[in-house]
Amino acid sequence: MTRSVYVTGIGRGDGRQVVELGVMELLTRQVDRVGVFRPLLHDVPDRMFDLLRSRYRLSQDPRTAYGMPYGEAAALQAEQGRDALISRLVDRFHDVARDYEAVLVLGSDFEETNLPGELGINARLANEFGASVLPVIGGRDQTAESVAAEVRNAHLAYKNLGCDIVAVIANRVPREAVADATRQLSRRLPVPAYVLPDEPALSAPTVAQIAGALEAEVLLGDHSGLSRDVMDFVFGGAMLPTFIKALTPGCMVITPGDRADLIIGSLAAHSAGAPPIAGILLTLDERPGPEIMALAARLAPGTPVISVPTGSFLTASELFAMEGKLGAATPRKAETALGLFENHVDTAELLQRLSVVRSERVTPMMFEHELLERARSDRRRIVLPEGAEERILRAAEVLLRRNVCDLVLLGDQDLVRKRAAELGINLDVPACEVIDPQTSPLREGFAGLYAELRAHKGVSYELAHDVVADVSYFGTLMVQQGLADGMVSGAVHSTAATIRPAFEIIKTSPGAAIVSSVFFMCLADKVLVYGDCAVNPDPDAEQLADIAVQSAATAAQFGVEPRLAMLSYSTGNSGSGADVDKVRKATELVHERRPDLLAEGPIQYDAAVDAGVAATKLPDSQVAGQATVLIFPDLNTGNNTYKAVQRSANAVAVGPVLQGLRKPVNDLSRGALVSDIVNTVAITAIQAQGESAP
Incomplete structure (x- = not known):
């Protein structure tokens, strides 16, 4: 019913x-x-x-x-x-x-x-x-x-x-x-x-909503700028030094279009982040000259400048009667609204009272919801080394508005805050800290620690002092020292730049022979775990067994019951050769190390996931036809398969999620979307919740 x-x-x-x-x-x-x-x-x-x-x-x-x-x-x-x-x-x-x-x-x-x-x-x-x-x-x-x-x-x-x-x-x-x-x-x-x-941000209109209601002409501004919330109105009339003092974060400046001093002064203040404004509304149908407009565009790229024919009084009367609305065009307001709801409503209690029976199917959206909820339940602190990158900042805004975790953004503080101001993102909240590795007082101690850890490689304190100023090394050292619970990087850095510091500083966890990775492949009706599709090019049988055991543990940590399929181009005893023998040996090692795990191999992909094929090829198997964790024999096969499934089946691929490290560090694809970053940070926070290693 x-x-x-x-x-x-x-x-x-x-x-x-x-x-x-x-x-x-x-x-x-x-x-x-x-x-x-x-x-x-x-x-x-x-x-x-x-x-x-x-x-x-x-x-x-x-x-x-x-x-x-x-x-x-x-x-x-x-x-x-x-x-x-x-x-x-x-x-x-x-x-x-x-x-x-x-x-x-x-x-x-x-x-x-x-x-x-x-x-x-x-x-x-x-x-x-x-x-x-x-x-x-x-x-x-x-x-x-x-x-x-x-x-x-x-x-x-x-x-x-x-x-x-x-x-x-x-x-x-x-x-x-x-x-x-x-x-x-x-x-x-x-x-x-x-x-x-x-929550004032919910009732605050966006610049786009104001422009639409007033039928204003947009002279400058991109989509991001037009989506900013207008938290206040500041009317220009005073001289510039006095006027600048009246500006407030998120305000819209309203001034006649012939006041070039106020226009340029407001945009300069915004560019400096003191304070970031929502935009400028020009009245009386006055337009600055092309030189002023060109300077305005260079000072604060993306910041809206809109124009109306009416005077300030009539404009003000319309503005003060205006209220922001939730809608498909205001996704940032939706994040704020959900954060407000989740922070003040006992969602577990309410859901129980609604008596909605959970579906047996697990959809991508259900899996993503579960990630955020689990991360939120025991907040952790995650460091993001690429603090000035737009996608990282937008993901940070979502994570902060939804109260998912605390964040540390690394980078030049002025640059990070300026970029955030240009995007209309507020970083001045208790759950967010911006740190510049170049000037941080932590740098000296980190240099000493890194020099000690790498002394066997001839690393001196002076060299270490330079190395730890790199955001990836600085973030990794924060995790190692317990100043952050996990790190996510890779939106603009290579996988090597993200993982190398972790290998050198955090190192592998007890019982793990290598570091490997998995992707959570969210299909229309279930979630599968693919490993290893990102790190190890050609693992031997011992390493493949280690990847399988690690992947099973990761799957279980995220609510996927592990049934391991050790993939090959043949099923059971139907084929032979070095590649098949490697998978067969790896399967035997998994059974020896973890006899409690259900594992089948060698097995072909179709026999692993299709019950009809499994009934013919391996009718007595407890895994065939219902595998949840699929272990690929090499990186070439795994990487291509996950991308093929992602594109052809419209699957959501969450990852790569690194496993085998003593503390959680995760890598992003350089093509990662904002939603990918949000999911990866949530996964990292959940990994940190389960960390017991020192």
């Missing part, structure tokens, strides 16, 4: 999109097929559905996601009564529900709906849908006492209408009232009550 969750409210302005996004995140962690249904809507396309569809890769036809427009609903209720309206919407809901394991229902928004008894309609629909209800109340500018009273009233209203209430959420509560409101509610309701603080 489909399990549905009905997110609703008691009035307008509750900002429940944060809760809708958070609940969707929980549902997609558990089940493969989640549908969305909004019984009543204002306009098509629906901004929230578009966000959910793009973020969670929904295949649902948008035409099935809606019941009917508010106007049509009001007319139907007036002409034929509420029962006719409810019946029509229930039919539309069941058209959706039959195709999905769970459905997220987005309740009405109480905003200019002309629909009498709106709260009662939401309650009736929830009951008819068989949905659990999650009421959301808005707490902006309220005291803790009034928030608690509103929550109790909302619970009572829906309870009296027969609803199954799983929890109640107060949103947009002043930060100073959150703790008190939480305390008051903890003892006065029979269901959990969660309190989310007001």
Whole structure:
């Protein structure tokens, strides 16, 4: 039976999109097929559905996601009564529900709906849908006492209408009232009550949203700049020295277009990161000359400069009435919203109360969700040596907004902060530290340690002092000394540059003969582990056995039950030759070292993963047809196979994940996407959680 969750409210302005996004995140962690249904809507396309569809890769036809427009609903209720309206919407809901394991229902928004008894309609629909209800109340500018009273009233209203209430959420509560409101509610309701603080970044419009609302012309600025949140407005009128002092982080400068001094001064301040601004809005249809615009583009590349024909007063009146919106075009706001939800809602408790049965299938999205959740559950500190690289900074923003781990970014501090400012990324948070290896006081001690470790290679202190200024060596030494729990690098550095310092400083873990790697291959319905596809060109039988044992341990650590397939071009005793004999010997060694592991080899790929082929080639095998860990005989085979599967099957390849080191260091592909970096950092944090080696 489909399990549905009905997110609703008691009035307008509750900002429940944060809760809708958070609940969707929980549902997609558990089940493969989640549908969305909004019984009543204002306009098509629906901004929230578009966000959910793009973020969670929904295949649902948008035409099935809606019941009917508010106007049509009001007319139907007036002409034929509420029962006719409810019946029509229930039919539309069941058209959706039959195709999905769970459905997220987005309740009405109480905003200019002309629909009498709106709260009662939401309650009736929830009951008819068989949905659990999650009421959301808005707490902006309220005291803790009034928030608690509103929550109790909302619970009572829906309870009296027969609803199954799983929890109640107060949103947009002043930060100073959150703790008190939480305390008051903890003892006065029979269901959990969660309190989310007001988050200015969520209600802040982006530069793109302002430009669209004002029909402004974009004179300068790239997509990244236009996506910046506008946290404040600073109106230009004073002379430059006074004006610069008024700038605030994330502000939009509003000035007549003929004030070249304020334009250039603001951009220069932004370029220096003191402070980073969101952009500049020019009024009165005045445009600076081409020389000024060219200088502006060089000073702060990507920073938006937009122009409107109106004066400052009329522009200001429109700006102050504007509010930011979650949508597919604002992915950074979505990360902020999810971080807020996950930080203030007991997601494990809420998920348990929703009673959504986990799918047997494990999708790529479910695997990625699980990585972030596990990393977040026991926060670690990860060092990223490539601190000024754009993809690293964007990944850092996601990790920080989602509260996944603490971060150390390495590099020239001015350069890192300037690059972050250009991208509209705030690094001034307690969970993030920027360190310059060249000037860090840690450099002296690291030089002494490295010289001691490499004395047998003739490394002097003077040479070591130069070596440890390299970001890869500095980051590795931070991990070795316990100043960071793990390191991720390779977005711009070679694999050798990432791994060599780890070999020299961290070294292999006890019981590991070599360092190897695996990829988590997230297919449509399962996760397979491929090893070794990145490190060892041609391992011998001993090394191949070591890779297999390590890969089984890594698989188990990440929730994949290890069933080892030792791959070759022949299955069982059907072939012979040096390559086959190597795999056969490696399989024997795995059985000797770990008799508890299920391992089969030599075996061909099709016999390892296809039950039909396995029934013919190895009918009595406990691994054939259901292998989860596939060990390739050499790097040539492994690397090409993982890339072929990744491209042809649209699989998500997470890795390479290094194994065999005493402490976690992981390498990135130089073509890594932001999502790849996020996943690799999460994996590194999870590896660090399980580290027991000194």
